[in-house]
Amino acid sequence: MTIPFFAPDLFDADHETLLGLVREVGLDPEQKFILGSRTAEFERVQRDAVGAADAIACGSGTSALLLVLTAMGVGTGDEVVVPAFGCAPLAAAPALLGATPVFADIDPVTLVADPVEAARLIGPRTKALLPAHMFSVMADMPAFRRLADSTGVRLLEDSAVAQGGTLAGRPAGMWGDAGVYSFVQVKTFGMPGEGGLVVTGDEELGQAIRMLRNHGQDGRQRFVHHRIGWNSRFDEIMAAFQLHRFPSFPERLNRRAKIGEYYTERFASLADRGILTPPRDRDGRCFYVYNLLADHRDALLKHLADADIDSHVYYRSPLPSQPGFARFARPGEAWPAAERACQRSLALPIHPMLTDAQVEHIADAVCHFADTKRTSR
Known part of the structure; x- marks a missing residue:
């Protein structure tokens, strides 16, 4: 039999647990299927695991990029420096906000964005740097952190493939002003569905992202919209399932x-x-x-x-x-x-x-x- 690139049986051992969680959430008297108590607990666990000030679960890793860039104020006329080699959301996220993705060449061996190339591309319209960890290697985040600090631009760390990795003792996702993870099935902490997470050490930035993922509401009063946001909310069944799988x-x-x-x-x-x-x-x-x-x-x-x-x-x-x-x-x-x-x-x-x-x-x-x-x- 062919050895598969991605395992088709990733969740076979968890079938009964997953079915039990569907029943548990479905019969919960609260009848809250998104952004409920399980999502809140999942966010707490993820926050504490990396030492973040906040962790915000959302609909996908791609939407996590959009939420963070929006919270950072990226929009029409701005530029975001992204790797020339990588997945489409790196360029699509700023483009969808009216900003211009500016492509930096990569290190020829590690395949991650080259901070020297990124520095050359920073100009008066640059609003953010968006390095991404790639395949097997984390980007040179100490260099990108120094570059962001010295130029006054924001730093968004795409850690979609790197959850669980560390560099110089700091978890992936925690070098930037914010970092994002992806839970699509084949990622290191994947699940049987779509989902993402933002981690940040900036409480104010985290609060803005929380509002943006839920149509600009702050969670205290429904139908009061403080910002123009999206529907990028997290599923309670998946939150419970990820809590179940986190210890392993x-x-x-x-x-x-x-x-x-x-x-x-x-x-x-x-x-x-x-x-x-x-x-x-x-x-x-x-x-x-x-x-x-x-x-x-x-x-x-x-x-x-x-x-x-x-x-x-x-x-x-x-x-x-x-x-x-x-x-x-x-x-x-x-x-x-x-x-x-x-x-x-x-x-x-x-x-x-x-x-x-x-x-x-x-x-x-x-x-x-x-x-x-x-x-x-």
């Missing part, structure tokens, strides 16, 4: 980390054959997926498929080259590292449901491919 989250993260460390050890000698691994150190690492850079990426993808291993290419073109965002690309700008990443990036399975035998088979297949390339030279 470190165990699942550790399993991912162990798999990643095994891959890195096995692939350490392949650099001269055109295959590069993420950094070895756990500091500043996240384990959403395990990403290789391969000179013969498409051939490696086919080789793995022939060995019944499902791998994945995330981004085949940089954001400023995509039809939806091309109009924001500055004339004369180039993103060579992002272009190269699109040609070489390949993600391997790293989900915690993998068996040791499957992990070994995946590593063997990659090493075998590298050996064939050495032989053919």
